[in-house]
Amino acid sequence: MxxxxxxxxxxxxxxxxxxxxxxxxxxxxxxxxxxxxxxxxxxxxxxxxxxxxxxxxxxxxxxxxxxxxxxxxxxxxxxxxxxxxxxxxxxxxxxxxxxxxxxxxxxxxxxxxxxxxxxxxxxxxxxxxxxxxxxxxxxxxxxxxxxxxxxxxxxxxxxxxxxxxxxxxxxxxxxxxxxxxxxxxxxxxxxxxxxxxxxxxxxxxxxxxxxxxxxxxxxxxxxxxxxxxxxxxxxxxxxGLRHTDFSGNAWKEKSAILLSASEKHTDIEKRSFVSRLFKVEREDFAVIRDSSGNALELEIKDLLYKRKERTIFRIDRLGFERGKIVGIVGKNGMGKSTFAKVVCGLARQTTGEICKNNEGISVPKRRKNSLLLMQEINNQLFTDSVYDEIRLTSAFKEEEQLCTCMADMQIDQLKEKNPHSLSGGQKQRVVILSALLSKKKIIFLDEPTSGLDYASMKVVAKNINKFKAEKNLILIISHDMEFLEEVCDRVLFFPL
Structure with a gap:
């Protein structure tokens, strides 16, 4: 053929x-x-x-x-x-x-x-x-x-x-x-x-x-x-070759079920969904309703988002700890990306509060303090060179610092190239580094590893971990279980 x-x-x-x-x-x-x-x-x-x-x-x-x-x-x-x-x-x-x-x-x-x-x-x-x-x-x-x-x-x-x-x-x-x-x-x-x-x-x-x-x-x-x-x-x-098997064993200590969107499914059905995915017993998962009691960067209370008359998601109560990397997974179309937009102030919730220290955070303040890296990476490339792209959002402005960070992400050899001419995986590393170097304290990454080979995935995981102490919270929406297992402190599941 x-x-x-x-x-x-x-x-x-x-x-x-x-x-x-x-x-x-x-x-x-x-x-x-x-x-x-x-x-x-x-x-x-x-x-x-x-x-x-x-x-x-x-x-x-x-x-x-x-x-x-x-x-x-x-x-x-x-x-x-x-x-x-x-x-x-x-x-x-x-x-x-x-x-x-x-x-x-x-x-x-x-x-x-x-x-x-x-x-x-x-x-x-x-x-x-x-x-x-x-x-x-x-x-x-x-x-x-x-x-x-x-x-x-x-x-x-x-x-x-x-x-x-x-x-x-x-x-x-x-x-x-x-x-x-x-x-x-x-x-x-x-x-x-x-x-x-x-x-x-x-x-x-x-x-x-x-x-x-x-x-x-x-x-x-x-x-x-x-x-x-x-x-x-x-x-x-x-x-750069990924594994041909995925066991999911490391998830038992990290995983929890996020109670939200669906009014049609019981808690048992939601837990069953997780069990089918990872072949583990239901009791390995704790249902998260309240915060853990540790220092919280973000609290969500009675959050509801509707599109016309359709409920996209509903979250009773949820807390995100400071200095953590949290993964969010679930089936396609369950509102994960919409949840990210609401948290970042790019969409307004129907009802409910997003708080810190029991004080509501306004939409303009959420926009100012957060950054959302969307799935459509081509929509987030603005300059004619990789170096200018990194410098555009970076809190660092000195060339030596930027070049060191680019070398850590293994994109220093692409410094003079036009970002739009790169492969999908190379573009991903450029926009991820741009996000990590920003002044924002809350970073939401939506499917950040869609074009990454095994070695690049490891490099990205290492860089995200390096910055998590500086960022108050990093949230990652992904179906890449191999990556989430590598980088996350905790994983939440949107329901069926």
Whole structure:
């Protein structure tokens, strides 16, 4: 299905080649994992397979590529997209409508599929991907994970021969990752070919046939999933490859259930959700209703947030201790990101109080004292160089101090580069460091590791821990359990 011979590619904006002498063959029905550290060329290789390069990105190309019998350098992209379906890391970049049902039907309409067949296909997609609850909704009112589900469903509806996935799990909760795993199994059974660039590996353990490892734009090795599972910690750090198993054992001491949003589910059902995720007994989790009695930086009392008539979340009483790193996890669409906006003063609660020392903190004061790092990192890059980006929000202004911090985050070599030209994982490290160096005392990070390999994740965890004494509170929304286990003092669960 895919034959690549001696391929090299250099972006017109870059001095060096991003891909070098790539040779790769992918057979029908295979699932191939592209892996390697952030910036190694995985996404660029996917863009060549699906024709985005050279259609939208200019540069120097040598070598040959054949995809489903077509040369993507000479074939119009609409013809390629009949055979190759793509799911990008940021789902917003591939939406064409504002309604979820319209979005899933959009490609089918473009190819002139009859209305009755479109309706039939929509029902099949709903049943297979379990997205019935997301149908006929405003796309921009969805959570990041829900948007990702719609993007995947829209590609699945077209039924291409080759599926290309770029970090598809970046915004998905654990249940949704398991659903994605089952979908990929089904695609393989149907004889579809899958090429996936991904850092989180545990949900792909039984699907991937072989892993192709890229380093500095070259294919340097191929792994079986068994070989990846048996890597030493030193090899894992050197290669950036994540674990293929997740045990969750360290969560028993950190975890608690945050009682909030849903009026439909009992406490027992909420605890059951946590137990299913981490395979532990219910009594291992304490239900948090009141603060622990230690010095508190933030107190929440009877907090309710409604969107129109729908309750997004409700929290009876909750306290956050000073100098702690707290993780917040839960299923997609449960209001975690909205909770962050309310705490940071970017959205106003319907009722309830956010306090410190029993005094309410006004919305303007919350805005002044807090910083929210959102999922959409491209919306938070403002300058023409990485150095200027870091300096923009930094409490430090001396170049020596800034360069030391950049070296600690391993982005000092990117100092002069335009932030928008970086890989997803490199952008993440830039905006995370910008947040940590700010004067803000409360920092909310929303999915900060979506594009990070194992080594980069470790670096980010180390830097966050280094700054937690200076920041009064760091709150992290994430589905990256491996990262949260590394960095958090405590983990709260939003309910089903």
């Amino acid at each position: 895919i034959t690549i011979k001696n391929l090299s590619f250099q972006y017109s904006t870059e001095e060096d080649f991003v891909l070098r002498n790539i040779d790769l063959s992918v057979h029908q029905g295979e699932c191939i994992l592209l892996c390697g550290k952030s910036g190694c060329g995985k996404s660029t290789l996917l863009k060549i397979i699906n024709g985005i390069i050279p259609e939208f990105y200019q540069g120097k190309i040598t070598g040959s590529v054949e995809v489903a019998g077509m040369n993507p350098f000479e074939t119009e992209i609409y013809k390629i997209s009949e055979k190759v379906g793509s799911v990008f890391q940021n789902p917003k970049t591939q939406f064409y409508t504002t309604n979820t049902t319209d979005e899933i039907a959009f490609a089918l309409e473009n190819y002139g599929v009859e209305r009755e067949k479109i309706q039939k296909r929509l029902k099949e997609v709903q049943e297979t991907m379990h997205v019935s609850a997301l149908m006929d909704r405003n796309i921009f009112a969805l959570s990041g994970g829900e948007k990702q589900k719609i993007a995947i469903a829209a590609v699945y509806a077209l039924n291409p021969e080759i599926f290309v996935f770029d970090e598809p799990s970046s915004s998905l909760d654990m249940d949704s990752m398991i659903e994605l795993s089952k979908l990929m199994e089904r695609l393989k059974e149907e004889g579809k070919t899958i090429v996936i660039a991904e850092h989180r590996l545990w949900y792909l353990k039984k699907i991937v046939d072989r892993a192709v490892y890229l380093e500095n734009g070259k294919i340097t090795k191929e792994y079986s999933m068994e070989e990846m599972q048996n890597l030493s910690e030193e090899e894992r750090y050197r290669t």
